[in-house]
Amino acid sequence: MAKKKKKQKPKQGHPARLQQGVVSMDRVKVGRGLDALTGQFVQWYAEYRDDPELALMVLAAVRETLGVYAEVVGLNKVTDFDPPKLLAVLNSMIEFEETENPEAASNELGTMIYMAWVDYVEFLRDTNQWEREFESLDWFQKTLEAQDPFAGEDEVEADDELDAILDSEEASIAALAEITAMPISTMGRAVLSWVLAGGSSLWTSLPIDQFVETAAKAVENDLPAGLEETRKGLAVALVLQALEAVNAVTLNPQAAPERGVRSQDILEPEDADSFDVNFYFIQACLDMLLEQPGENDQAALEAWGLAALWIVEAADGNPQHAAAPRDEQWSSEVWKTAQVRMHELRVLGLLESGEAYSLPNIVRLAVTDVDDDIFEEDDELDDETLDAIFGPDDVDEPKRLKRETPYTGEVLQLKLTLKDSKPPIWRRVLVPMDLNLGDLHDIIQASFDWYDGHLHSFYENGFGGTTYGPAIAEMDYQKNEAETLVSSVLKKEKDRLDYVYDFGDNWEVRIDVEKILDADGGQLPRCTGGRRMAPMEDSGGIGGWEAKLEILNDPDDPEYEEVAEWCEDFGLDDGEEIDPAYFSKEEINANLDLEF
Known part of the structure; x- marks a missing residue:
């Protein structure tokens, strides 16, 4: 009997394969953002490129690639993205398409995408709509103009540069x-x-x-x-x-x-x-110097990963400022240790002095192979090493402060039912009246063992009624869920609220008030009952999940290996089987205890 992994995020895999065939809300958000800029962009294009008809083709390329970026990385605004991460997504998309379709290479697909982004970047700069530091935009534009359609080509360029030195x-x-x-x-x-x-x-x-x-x-x-x-x-x-x-x-x-x-x-x-x-x-x-430390000290391993990441970023032309404030995902100990490692590299002359951790040109050429050692695609890096490089994927820290004194007010007994699930999949939870709808969203995520990687919305009075959601730019929720108490919309027995998560897979949860209770001094919120394992993320909705379960029950099915591999990518151990009847309120309460 397989247990679901606690808050397990999936491996991303190739971005072009994510939610294949599904128009996700991430793409919808990108489309809305670019639609709002279309008139201005066409006008700018006519003035600076003298070809207004080409403007819409450029935006179409930006729309498609930025949509994939939004699904893989996440995006708040179309004028605010992470250039290094976007570059990685562009390279991966181009490599995938040219592998699947060799004709794409002859049509210079990479050059077309890169040049479209050069135009969009210049538009953001000229209209002063870029919402991050312009140094990162400068680096991005310079890299795009090099028309390097593969991330791996960095090594080729370094080899060419080294050969040029050796030949002269x-x-x-x-x-x-x-x-x-x-x-x-x-x-x-x-x-x-x-x-x-x-x-x-x-x-x-x-x-x-x-x-x-x-x-x-x-x-x-x-x-x-x-x-x-x-x-x-x-x-x-x-x-x-x-x-x-x-x-x-x-x-x-x-x-x-x-x-x-x-x-x-x-x-x-x-x-x-x-x-x-x-x-x-x-x-x-x-x-x-950049070899992974052998000790089991997690802090030392994370400090190594952080320092190595700064080195790779510097090699890519995106140096970390030495005096930058600590990123909250790293502990002060890890941050300080990584800074000590970088200081030692400076003392040895392998980093330049100055405000940022930048590399001398000759060291940049030497560090290319080190980059490969750290991020070798064929190596099976364990979770501990991946956490050390990228930061913990799932830090066991509460999102909010724990209550200093036990809650003594009234409690809602809610039944959360996943619509269209047969047999029914449901959870019963006790929720304090003083929490807000944003808290209720976290309770639902923990109760169904989802990882909160997609957009969501609450609906009052059925679909078409008042909508509640997070404060995200370009999303037209009528009310902010963080500013709305649960008790303001769920007041008495038989009151109802609807919740939708992942507008592509469209997981619909019906929330019903079963009882109003007094607090009993126990854990709150907590799960008191339920039935069956929740569908795994990105499985294609109820229909897609049920189809996958059918395939997994038949090892002779031609799609069995593909679906089994998909399950492993989403956190299932090799050889572990899915038991759709599995349910554990203890695991859910452990997740809730981490959140609240």
Whole structure:
């Protein structure tokens, strides 16, 4: 018997496959937002592009791609989006379409989409409607104008740039000078010189940790200023490994260190031929500095992920400001530890000084492969690692303050019934009268084990009556749910309210007041009963869910493997089976306790 996962969000998969065949409310919202701008955009296009007829084609491309972005990432306004995330969605859509339809490549689909977005970006800039910092818009426009239709092409461009340096003696010498001026390179030369000379006789006579400590003291004057005392030995050990990786030294546990074939290029980097080994030395150091920590300390793992994310963002031209206020999804400990890691990279010369965490150009080229190591598509990253990189997907923190004293007022006993479900799927919950409809929305989400990834609405007096919803721009709810007490619309027994969640799958829940009770001192809100497992998110409504259950009951069905894989993507463990009759009020109450 399979239990549903607590508040499990699905893997996104490919954005073009989300809610396939369904016009979601996310797309409707994008359409409304762009419709409001159409007249202004056409006028702007006629003035600056001298082709008003093409304006509608440009908007159509923006509408389609921004609609996918809204479904995958979320969107409040068509003038307020996250450029790096939008770029990732555009790249993914283009790659998917060109894989499915090879003719799309010859028709330069990527270039068409990118150029449409260049026009839209310039329109937002010229009309002063962009609602974020203009630095991110500048970066986005520059990247779009490069007409790079695949995210993976960043690596190709970096390789081309590196090849250009290697092919030019003048460029190689200039890049070599940039590398050798870095504090980490100075340290590398000092460590290599000592290991091949005074440290050679100590290699086999001292334990490795003592050898490293001795080396750190011997080259102390060549260590970067500002390097923490506790990190000096670790820095020396890292540099020593990088030197061995580029064949500057050979380390044999049973014999003295030997001079490597590229040692002279590290010790006396004078000509263009020394560039490549010094470059790969820097890259080896980066690989180890950004390697995932092995300890089980969750805070350390999250700090590593946050610092690695800042590095990748910097490589993509979107540097994090060093003094930026802490994002609330990260604890102060994680935020501070990540900042310490970034400071160390600056001390080593791998980050530029200044207000933002930006990369020297040569480090940007070196970090490309590190990007792949962190976000390797073929690797099965566990949830702990994904949380460390992107932040916890599901932080077990209440959305609101816990009550300091027990609730003593009247309580609504509500029956929540999923419409058209056969056999019936329902929940019975006790709800304090002083909560608002926004709270009731959270109660419904927890009761049906949904993850709150779509829009919703309450309807009073049936569909077509008064609507209540969250304060979202461009949505025409008549009343704000957060400002409406449950007790103002559900006052007595037999009162009713309707709720709709996900306007694509269209999950309709009927809310009926069964009784008015006095608080009994127990958990509130709480579930006291119910029947059957709730449908999984994005399963296509009641009809789609029932069809999936039928397929899962027949391993010979041609769609069985596809549906089983879909279930795994949405949180079901490999080999675990769905039991549609399963229900646990204990799990629901645990979820409610996290929320309230």
